[in-house]
Amino acid sequence: MIMNSIFRAPERCLGLALTVFSLVILTLLSCTSAATTSAAATSATKTSVAAAAGQTDNGDPKRGQDLFQRRCTSCHNLDKEKEGPRLRGVFGRKSASIPGFNYSDALKGANITWNADSLDKWLTDTDKFIPDNDMNLSLKDPQERSDIIAYLKQLSSQ
Ligand code: HEC
Numbered sequence: 001m002i003m004n005s006i007f008r009a010p011e012r013c014l015g016l017a018l019t020v021f022s023l024v025i026l027t028l029l030s031c032t033s034a035a036t037t038s039a040a041a042t043s044a045t046k047t048s049v050a051a052a053a054g055q056t057d058n059g060d061p062k063r064g065q066d067l068f069q070r071r072c073t074s075c076h077n078l079d080k081e082k083e084g085p086r087l088r089g090v091f092g093r094k095s096a097s098i099p100g101f102n103y104s105d106a107l108k109g110a111n112i113t114w115n116a117d118s119l120d121k122w123l124t125d126t127d128k129f130i131p132d133n134d135m136n137l138s139l140k141d142p143q144e145r146s147d148i149i150a151y152l153k154q155l156s157s158q
Helices: 002-057 061-071 105-110 116-124 142-156
Strands: none
Touching: 061 142, 116 142
16 A cells, blocks of 8 residues: 555656646647737738728729719719718818808717818718718728729819
8 A cells, every 4th residue: 555655656746747737838829829819910900901091092083083973963062062061172171161051960079170081981981980960871882982082182182
C-alpha cells in the first residue's frame, strides 16, 4: 500500500502538470485567435470606410444630372421652391436654411451641413438619417447617390 502510493504520487503529479500545461496552451491559443480575429475585423472596418468615402469621389456629374431629372425634379427645382426646397447650392449649405420654406420640425432640428457624407446618408434613407422628415426617399444604389451628389457639388461650385 505504502509503496503503491509513493509510486503513484509522481504519476499524479505528472497528470496534474499535463493538465495545467494543456490549459495554458489552450488559453494561449484562444488568446492568439481572438487577437487575430479582432485584427481582421479592424482591417475589414477600415476597408469598408475607405470604400464608402471613395464612393462619393467617383461620382459622375453628367450621369447625376440625368438621375436628378428623373428622381428629384418631381418635388425639387434648382431655383424655386416646389414640394421640396430649391437645390442649387445645397452642397455646402446648412440644412433647412431656405427662408420661407416650410421644413419639417425634424429637418429644422437636424442642424447639419450638406456635404458628400451627409447627403449620402440622407439619400440612402432619409427617414433613417433624420426620422420624421417630409421627404421620405431611399436610393439604394451607391453609384446613383454618388452621381447625384457629384452633380449637386458641381452646381455649388459654379
Ligand atoms: C416626394 C418629393 C421629393 C422627392 C422625390 C425628393 N425630395 Fe428632396 N425634399 C423633399 C421635401 C418635402 C424636403 C423637405 C424635407 C423636410 O422638411 O423634412 C426635401 C428636402 C431635401 C433636401 C434638404 C434641403 C435643405 O434645404 O435642407 C435635400 C438635400 C434634398 N431634398 C435632396 C433631394 C434629392 C437629391 C432628390 C432626388 C434624389 C430628392 N430630394 C427627391 C421632397 C422630395
